[in-house]
Amino acid sequence: xxxxxxxxxxxxxxxxLLSAVGARPGVAQxxxxxxxxxxxxxxxxxxxxxxxxxxxxxxxxxGENAMWIDPKPRDFTLAVFKCRSTPTGTLPTDQDLxxxxxxxxxxxxxxxxxxxxxxxxxxxxxYIKTFxxxxxxxxxxxxxxxxxxxxxxxxxxxRGRGLFQKMECWxxxxxxxxxxxxxxxTLTDNKDRPIPPYNFSTGxxxxxxxxxxxxxxxxxxxxxxxxxxxFADDIKPAEGWDLVHFLRTMQPLNTPEAAIWKTWLASHAQxxxxxxxxxxxx
Amino acid sequence: xxxxxxxxxGSVQGSWLVSGVVTGACLIGALAVSGGGxxxxxxxxxxxxxxxxxxxxxxxxxxxxxxxxxxxxxxNAFGQRFRDNGYQLMNDRDSPIWQNPSYIPVTFRITPNWxxxxxxxxxxxxxxxxxxxxxxxTLTVSGFDLSGMDLWTAGTLYxxxxxxLLPSSDNTGAFHFEAAFVRFDNLWNSHWIxxxxxxxxxxxxxxxxRFLFLSGNGGAYQxxxxxxxxxxxxxxxxxxxxxxxxxxxxxxxxxxxGAVGLPASQSYDTYLTFSHAIDxxxxxxxxxxxxxxxxxxxxxxxxxxxxPIPGTGLGNKSFYQVGVAGDFFFGDxxxxxxFLHANDNAYLATSTAGNVALPAGARDAKWNAAFLEAHxxxxxxxxxxxxxxxxxxxxxADPALPSDLGNIDAYSGGVRWYPIMFSRAGLSWHTEVSAVxxxxxxxxxxxxxWTSSVFSGLDFDF
Amino acid sequence: xxTVHISLxxxxxxxxxxxxxxxxxxxxxxxxxxxTYTGTAxxxxxxxxxxxxxxVTQHAGAPVMTENVVTGPGNAxxxxxxxxxxxxxxxAPATETVRLDQKGCQYIPHVLVVQxxxxxxxxxxxxxxHNIHPLAKVNPEWNKSQPAGAPPIHAKWEKPEFIxxxxxxxxxxxxxxxxxxxAHYAVSGEDxxxxxxxxxxxxxxxxxxxxxxxxxxxxxxxxxxxxxTINFVxxxxxx
Numbered sequence: 001x002x003x004x005x006x007x008x009x010x011x012x013x014x015x016x017l018l019s020a021v022g023a024r025p026g027v028a029q030x031x032x033x034x035x036x037x038x039x040x041x042x043x044x045x046x047x048x049x050x051x052x053x054x055x056x057x058x059x060x061x062x063g064e065n066a067m068w069i070d071p072k073p074r075d076f077t078l079a080v081f082k083c084r085s086t087p088t089g090t091l092p093t094d095q096d097l098x099x100x101x102x103x104x105x106x107x108x109x110x111x112x113x114x115x116x117x118x119x120x121x122x123x124x125x126x127y128i129k130t131f132x133x134x135x136x137x138x139x140x141x142x143x144x145x146x147x148x149x150x151x152x153x154x155x156x157x158x159r160g161r162g163l164f165q166k167m168e169c170w171x172x173x174x175x176x177x178x179x180x181x182x183x184x185x186t187l188t189d190n191k192d193r194p195i196p197p198y199n200f201s202t203g204x205x206x207x208x209x210x211x212x213x214x215x216x217x218x219x220x221x222x223x224x225x226x227x228x229x230x231f232a233d234d235i236k237p238a239e240g241w242d243l244v245h246f247l248r249t250m251q252p253l254n255t256p257e258a259a260i261w262k263t264w265l266a267s268h269a270q271x272x273x274x275x276x277x278x279x280x281x282x
Numbered sequence: 283x284x285x286x287x288x289x290x291x292g293s294v295q296g297s298w299l300v301s302g303v304v305t306g307a308c309l310i311g312a313l314a315v316s317g318g319g320x321x322x323x324x325x326x327x328x329x330x331x332x333x334x335x336x337x338x339x340x341x342x343x344x345x346x347x348x349x350x351x352x353x354x355x356x357x358n359a360f361g362q363r364f365r366d367n368g369y370q371l372m373n374d375r376d377s378p379i380w381q382n383p384s385y386i387p388v389t390f391r392i393t394p395n396w397x398x399x400x401x402x403x404x405x406x407x408x409x410x411x412x413x414x415x416x417x418x419x420t421l422t423v424s425g426f427d428l429s430g431m432d433l434w435t436a437g438t439l440y441x442x443x444x445x446x447l448l449p450s451s452d453n454t455g456a457f458h459f460e461a462a463f464v465r466f467d468n469l470w471n472s473h474w475i476x477x478x479x480x481x482x483x484x485x486x487x488x489x490x491x492r493f494l495f496l497s498g499n500g501g502a503y504q505x506x507x508x509x510x511x512x513x514x515x516x517x518x519x520x521x522x523x524x525x526x527x528x529x530x531x532x533x534x535x536x537x538x539x540g541a542v543g544l545p546a547s548q549s550y551d552t553y554l555t556f557s558h559a560i561d562x563x564x565x566x567x568x569x570x571x572x573x574x575x576x577x578x579x580x581x582x583x584x585x586x587x588x589x590p591i592p593g594t595g596l597g598n599k600s601f602y603q604v605g606v607a608g609d610f611f612f613g614d615x616x617x618x619x620x621f622l623h624a625n626d627n628a629y630l631a632t633s634t635a636g637n638v639a640l641p642a643g644a645r646d647a648k649w650n651a652a653f654l655e656a657h658x659x660x661x662x663x664x665x666x667x668x669x670x671x672x673x674x675x676x677x678x679a680d681p682a683l684p685s686d687l688g689n690i691d692a693y694s695g696g697v698r699w700y701p702i703m704f705s706r707a708g709l710s711w712h713t714e715v716s717a718v719x720x721x722x723x724x725x726x727x728x729x730x731x732w733t734s735s736v737f738s739g740l741d742f743d744f
Numbered sequence: 745x746x747t748v749h750i751s752l753x754x755x756x757x758x759x760x761x762x763x764x765x766x767x768x769x770x771x772x773x774x775x776x777x778x779x780t781y782t783g784t785a786x787x788x789x790x791x792x793x794x795x796x797x798x799x800v801t802q803h804a805g806a807p808v809m810t811e812n813v814v815t816g817p818g819n820a821x822x823x824x825x826x827x828x829x830x831x832x833x834x835x836a837p838a839t840e841t842v843r844l845d846q847k848g849c850q851y852i853p854h855v856l857v858v859q860x861x862x863x864x865x866x867x868x869x870x871x872x873x874h875n876i877h878p879l880a881k882v883n884p885e886w887n888k889s890q891p892a893g894a895p896p897i898h899a900k901w902e903k904p905e906f907i908x909x910x911x912x913x914x915x916x917x918x919x920x921x922x923x924x925x926x927a928h929y930a931v932s933g934e935d936x937x938x939x940x941x942x943x944x945x946x947x948x949x950x951x952x953x954x955x956x957x958x959x960x961x962x963x964x965x966x967x968x969x970x971x972x973t974i975n976f977v978x979x980x981x982x983x
Contacts, residue, residue, distance in 0.1 A: 069344045115359035226887075229876075
């Protein structure tokens with residue numbers, strides 16, 4: 001007669017082993033993107049295949065490759081994210097995370113994960129949320145309301161230019177948006193790593209999306225974790241579009257705003273006061 | 283001349299040549315690639331290595347192998363899009379000016395291995411040294427060996443201009459070029475227009491270069507080795523949707539099966555392919571496609587003093603192959619089916635020169651081929667594989683031959699375990715068994731000849 | 745200038761008063777003492793505010809020094825938080841608003857203490873923008889711009905945490921928001937002295953925290969209305 005296998009011992013041993021290797025018991029985290037529901041358990045497999053090498057087994061941005069790449073991978077344990085539709089200091093929506101993963105981050109090592117199925121991406125979002133306890137205790141913020149974009153006019157651009165001066169954007173981004181403002185060289189992110197401000201003269205795509213709406217969100221929600229603050233308390237929603245229209249004129253792209261600006265500049269350039277510290281003609 | 287040799291499956295010479303040709307499936311590939319080369323490859327050596335796994339890309343972009351490959355070298359949907367973009371991530375950092383100057387886009391791959399090859403019904407002298415005693419016998423050889431080596435360089439010459447150069451050697455170190463091309467990607471800012479010129483693998487949905495089999499009898503698709511559906515020289519226009527779910531290709535190719543030096547004639551082949559994939563949610567990406575290859579081959583050459591002059595082929599006769607293939611995921615299980623129908627003109631099938639009469643009763647050779655391959659991914663570092671293939675003659679060129687002469691059934695199965703999976707280099711312990719049964723031996727057209735391989739090796743690249 | 749000094753004094757007095765009487769009746773025991781250091785304290789360096797000419801003007805004649813180790817007479821240590829870290833029997837949540845000022849490109853006070861959910865108002869008294877970027881990890885991290893003349897930012901911190909605060913535009917600006925779940929705390933002044941009052945009888949663990957030298961703890965038992973004296977001595981190193 002064979003002795004009975006101590007099943008209970010095996011099962012508890014396996015559970016202990018799984019806990020030791022990082023399985024989180026009770027990982028019932030879900031994500032909701034449109035009609036899609038993602039599950040963290042399935043997302044763990046997606047994470048292992050695609051994400052772990054940079055973002056790390058604990059999701060803290062210290063994967064094997066992290067030391068060789070710049071900018072560094074996102075640390076999910078802090079639950080602080082740059083590209084959100086929600087106000088500063090609040091969690092992003094699941095859709096925000098899904099979109100960030102799908103879009104990737106240009107000029108960084110974070111690729112566009114568009115070829116993964118929607119379900120895979122939703123599952124990965126659910127798994128990412130297991131890395132920080134904040135997702136259990138806090139609700140995502142309410143996405144900000146963005147009014148419809150008015151047509152770009154020279155008046156709007158000039159008002160936007162006034163905002164660029166008044167809100168002192170030039171202190172980091174520079175008077176011409178070249179990323180060379182007086183404070184640019186000393187900027188650090190929330191981990192005290194040096195980080196450059198966006199240089200509009202490159203015309204490169206924004207990390208959080210390429211449309212005017214995406215640009216609006218950048219300064220109305222702030223890029224959490226970076227020196228870029230939220231101006232939602234200081235810029236009225238309609239004024240935000242003025243700033244968007246002006247910012248577009250600083251990029252070497254064929255935008256309607258750039259065309260309007262060029263035409264106006266040809267005859268009115270001498271009317272402009274330079275952007276910069278007070279006393280330089282302001 | 284290469285073409286004629288390849289048409290041997292339905293040829294009148296039903297001698298040991300037939301079994302010699304069909305047993306070494308990758309043998310035929312090697313010959314095609316080397317242009318009817320002068321080396322006497324045997325069925326017992328894995329002459330040509332197939333590779334398309336490039337840790338150099340992993341190093342450049344900081345991604346693990348598993349990001350682009352289901353199990354390298356096979357690509358997943360993300361890797362397919364990376365490749366379709368011209369080996370670019372489209373992150374505005376693809377141009378080589380952004381690379382660290384010490385980055386070299388070169389990868390080496392080779393597989394030291396132990397393998398055992400066996401073939402039944404081979405002509406063997408019952409008394410060694412006595413040619414009067416030749417009869418059917420089973421031959422078995424085994425030992426440690428090397429595979430061929432691939433030295434792959436690929437990447438971007440500039441944003442949206444990509445290149446591949448793949449000198450490949452057999453296991454003695456004799457080199458040829460398996461691939462060499464320049465690609466112009468995303469022309470006019472459109473994913474739908476890309477252009478590639480040089481020597482390249484045809485854009486088959488199921489790639490033989492990036493598959494998971496390495497043994498002598500399993501390391502090539504039977505369906506692809508009675509046709510030029512692998513390396514070709516020419517140019518192709520191809521394109522795909524934003525995420526590479528929809529893909530098409532049109533190619534114009536020299537009629538040399540990728541052989542260099544202009545050995546054949548000045549006719550050109552055409553290849554067309556189209557595939558579409560759908561997002562099947564938790565199951566994965568499901569892809570289905572079709573292709574057609576239409577070509578002509580010379581049946582005789584101009585001569586000088588009686589000897590054929592290469593490159594002056596005449597008497598072109600046509601052939602075609604059409605097929606459908608799929609790549610279906612059911613979570614961790616992947617199925618790759620393929621079905622192919624082929625037709626060779628009677629002149630090609632009987633190796634008759636176009637300026638003489640056909641043998642009496644000669645017809646076009648027609649056959650069908652199919653395979654079903656399955657992969658089961660336990661995790662990104664462990665995959666089990668299996669495949670069943672069949673080739674069935676549906677019309678012999680010579681009506682006197684048995685209708686099933688040359689029919690093939692092939693069985694393969696294996697496992698690949700990747701002890702390391704990161705972004706600097708790759709290693710896999712590959713074990714595989716495969717067995718092929720071909721109808722028709724040197725002794726009787728009704729004999730079934732079995733050739734089999736057992737293979738275990740360390741497949742590494744860096 | 746004088747008005748500036750007076751309003752600053754008023755703020756400090758009010759702030760100190762708020763710290764000393766956070767809604768707890770004055771009856772009960774007292775724990776008091778001094779925080780000092782031994783060894784050589786690091787020298788504080790003058791801050792170059794040339795990037796913000798407004799602030800250079802405000803501090804003309806009195807250069808501003810870094811504030812991570814501020815010493816006083818008799819090796820006293822300033823800006824040390826002393827608080828009851830264990831044994832506190834709870835008290836009514838604090839409701840009066842704590843105030844943080846950004847003035848002359850400095851955070852005033854350098855170390856600010858709030859209880860969880862206690863209202864915090866942040867003012868910009870300078871004629872240019874600041875951005876307030878508390879680098880919270882347990883609480884949500886946020887970052888807001890505050891132009892000159894803007895209304896105060898109303899904030900609160902829900903969870904106990906020691907939060908470093910910086911301004912990205914003016915990289916020398918460093919401060920602390922210390923969120924502690926006790927009403928019994930004090931921040932040492934220039935003389936290093938502190939006094940925790942109104943403690944009911946019980947066993948208490950008192951912790952002293954200095955941003956560069958770390959923490960020290962001592963246990964104190966209060967049985968009635970007596971005053972117990974404990975001192976904290978930090979080992980200072982020049983760097």
